Amino acid sequence: MGIEERRKREKRQRRQAIMDAAKEVFFAKGLLAATMDEIAEKAEYSKGTLYLYFQSKEELYLSLLEEGNKIFDQIMREQLSQLRSAEELIRGIASVYYNFFIDYPDYFKIMFFLHHGDLQSKISPEFFDQCMCQAEDTLRVIEGIIQKGINEGTFREVDPWKMTLNLWATANGIFLLCSEKEHHAFMKGNNEKILLDHALDIYLEGLKKK
Amino acid sequence: MGIEERRKREKRQRRQAIMDAAKEVFFAKGLLAATMDEIAEKAEYSKGTLYLYFQSKEELYLSLLEEGNKIFDQIMREQLSQLRSAEELIRGIASVYYNFFIDYPDYFKIMFFLHHGDLQSKISPEFFDQCMCQAEDTLRVIEGIIQKGINEGTFREVDPWKMTLNLWATANGIFLLCSEKEHHAFMKGNNEKILLDHALDIYLEGLKKK
C-alpha cells in the first residue's frame, strides 16, 4: 500500500530535483546555451535519466515556466482576499510582484524572457496563449482596482487599462534594470524596492484627484 | 596616397557589409542560434573572410553593440542642443529614445538583451563597463534636466536620480512589453508611443509642483 505511495513521492522528488538543477542552469546560461549534460551533472543524475522524466530539453524548460505561473497565481490569490483602498491595493499588488521577483528570481526571469531564443518555434501556441491569459487575468485585477479608485473619486479619470500596462511595464523595467546593473556604481543606494516605491509615489501622486 | 585611402575606404565598407549582414541574422536568431555560415552567405563573403575582420562570433556581435551605442549617442547629442523647459526636455528625450527604438530596433534589442544568457560569460568586463559608462553619461543628462526642473520650481523636490532611473526603466519596460506582446489581444489599441506618452502624462502630473 505505502509502497506505491512512496514510489510516487520519490518519483515526484526526483522530478523536482531535476527541475531544480535545470532552473539553475537555464537561468545562468539561457535555453540554448544550457546543456542537458550540465543539468544532468548538477542534478546528479545521468543524462539518460533526465529523459525518463522529460521528453526534451524544451519540455524541461517549459515545465519550469508552468511551475512559476502556478506559484505566482497562488501568492496573488492569497493577497487579493484582503481588499482595502485603491491606493493600498495598488501598492499591495506591487509588493506581491516584488516579493515574487525576490523570492523566485529564476522563475521570474524565465517567465519574463519566454520570448527569447528559439523557444517560440518549439512552444505550442496553446501553451503560449495559456501563459498570456494567466497574465491578463492578473492584470485585469489591477485594472479593476484603478477603475474602483476612479469610481470612488480617489483617482483622476485616466484610462485604467493603459495605466495598468504602465504599472506592469514599469515594474518589469525596474526589475530588469536592477538585475542587469545591480553591480554598477550608478545603481548605488538603489534597488528594486526603492525604485518601485519611488515610481509608485510619483504615479500615485499623478493619479490622485486634486 | 589616393590608393591607400581607397583601400581603407573599401576595407571599412566590407567591414560594414559584414556587420549589416550580421545584424540581420543576429537579430532574427539570437547570438547562439545565428551561424557564421549564414552571416557569411548573407554578406556574400566567405566564412574565412569574416575572420579577417572579426576575431570571433562574439566580437562581431559586440561590434554591433558598439555601433548602436554610437548611433544613439549622436542622436542624443543633436537633440540636447535645443534646450527648453524641463517638461519639454523630458518629453523630448523620451521621444528620442522612442525614435531610436523604432528606427533601430535591431540595435535596441541587441543592446537591451545584452545581459541575457548567452553573451554574459563571454563578454569582457571592460567592454561591459564601457557600455555602462556610455549609458550613465546619457542618464546623467536626464538627471540634470529633472534637477533643473526642481531648481526652477516646476517639479517637486524628488530625488532626481531615482526619477531618472524610473523613467528609463519605464521606457524599457514599455518597449519590452510591446515587443513581446504586440500580437496579443490585450495590447489592442496600445503601442509603444501611446503607452509611453501615457506614462509621461502621469509621471509629469505627479512630478509637478502644485
Next chain:
Amino acid sequence: MGIEERRKREKRQRRQAIMDAAKEVFFAKGLLAATMDEIAEKAEYSKGTLYLYFQSKEELYLSLLEEGNKIFDQIMREQLSQLRSAEELIRGIASVYYNFFIDYPDYFKIMFFLHHGDLQSKISPEFFDQCMCQAEDTLRVIEGIIQKGINEGTFREVDPWKMTLNLWATANGIFLLCSEKEHHAFMKGNNEKILLDHALDIYLEGLKKK
C-alpha cells in the same frame, strides 16, 4: 509435482509471449531498429523481465529463427510421408515452401535475411552452422526426389544437387521479388504462387526426358 509442472508451463508461456511480441516488432522494424522497450511494452512485461528469459536482444532474435526452423521442419516431415511421383513431389515441396512463406512470413523473412548486415557479426558460428545443417537436411530430400525421377526415367540426367539448389534459389528469388516489388505496376497480375508455378512448369518441362 503439479506445482512444478504448472510453473514450467507458465514459464514456457511467458517465454512464448515475449517471443510473439518480439516477432511482431522485429519483423516490422528489423533487428536494429526494434527496441527492447517496444518489445517489452507489446509483451506487457517489463524490460527487466525480458532479460530473465533472454540474455540479449540478439538471443531473442535468434530464438525466433530456431522456432521458424522447427516449424518448417515439422511441416516438411508431414508432407514427406505421402510419397508419389517425382514431379508431384517436386510440386508438393514447392507448395509446402510456399505455404510456409504465406503462413509464416515473419519467420520466413527472419530466416531469409539472417545474413544481412546487422546480425552477421553477432551470430555465433555454431548457431549459423546449425541452421545450415537443418537446411541441408531438407534440401537433401529434394535432391533425393530428383535422383528418384532420374532413376525412374522421368527426368533427364541432370546434376540432382545443382538442380536442387536451382529450385531453392528460384523459390527464394521469387518470394523476395514479390515481397519487395509487390506494390509495383510491373508485378500486376503476378504473385508468388503464379510465378512459382510458372517457374516449375518450365523447369519440369526442361527436366523431363523426351
Next chain:
Amino acid sequence: MGIEERRKREKRQRRQAIMDAAKEVFFAKGLLAATMDEIAEKAEYSKGTLYLYFQSKEELYLSLLEEGNKIFDQIMREQLSQLRSAEELIRGIASVYYNFFIDYPDYFKIMFFLHHGDLQSKISPEFFDQCMCQAEDTLRVIEGIIQKGINEGTFREVDPWKMTLNLWATANGIFLLCSEKEHHAFMKGNNEKILLDHALDIYLEGLKKK
C-alpha cells in the same frame, strides 16, 4: 583557368573517396549499423567533411544506389548492341548480370537490399519509383527477347513477362544463395556461374519448341 577545373576535379575525387569508403562500410554493416564515424575514418576525412558532400547518412547511401544503377545501365547498353539469336541473347544478358554481380558486388547488394532497414521511410517515393522504372526498362528488354524467340518459333508459347520475372528471380536467388552460403560444405563445387548456367540450361530446355 585550369584552377577552377582542378578544383572541380578534386572535389569530385573527394566525393568519390567518401563514396568508396561508404560502400565498404554500408555493405559490411548495413545501413543502420554503419556509422558516419566509421565511414569518415575509412575515408580518412573528418566527420564534418562528410557532411560537406552529403547532407545525411541516407543521402550518402542513396548516392551509391544511383551510382550502381548508372553503371549497370551503361554495361547493359553496351551488350545490347550485339543482337543475335534469342537463346544467345538470354544467355548474354544473364552473363552481363553475372558480371555485374561479380565486378560490383557492393552495388549489387545495396541495390538488392534496398528494402531492408528503415530506408524506405526516408527514401523519397520519387527516387524509389525511379529505381523501379530503371529496373523495369531492363526487364522489358528481356521480355522482348523472349517474345522474339516465340515469334521466331524457337520458344514455346509461354507468357514472356512471367518468364522474365522467373529468370530475374532465379538469378537473384542464386546470387543471394551463393553470397550467404558460399563457405558451406554443401555449396562445394558450385558457384554463381555454374548454378546460373545450369538454371539456364534447364529453363531453355523447357522453353524450346520440340
Next chain:
DNA sequence: TATGAATGAGTATTCATTCAT
C-alpha cells in the same frame, strides 16, 4: 586579401543492459 575546404569538439537524444527492491 579572399577563399573554400577541413576539422573536431560539442549537442540532443536513444537504448541495451544492469540491479536494487
Next chain:
DNA sequence: TATGAATGAATACTCATTCAT
C-alpha cells in the same frame, strides 16, 4: 520472480575556427 529506475556509451549532425592556396 518481476519490476522500473538508472545508466552511459553510442550516434547523427552542427558549427566556430583554422589554414593552405
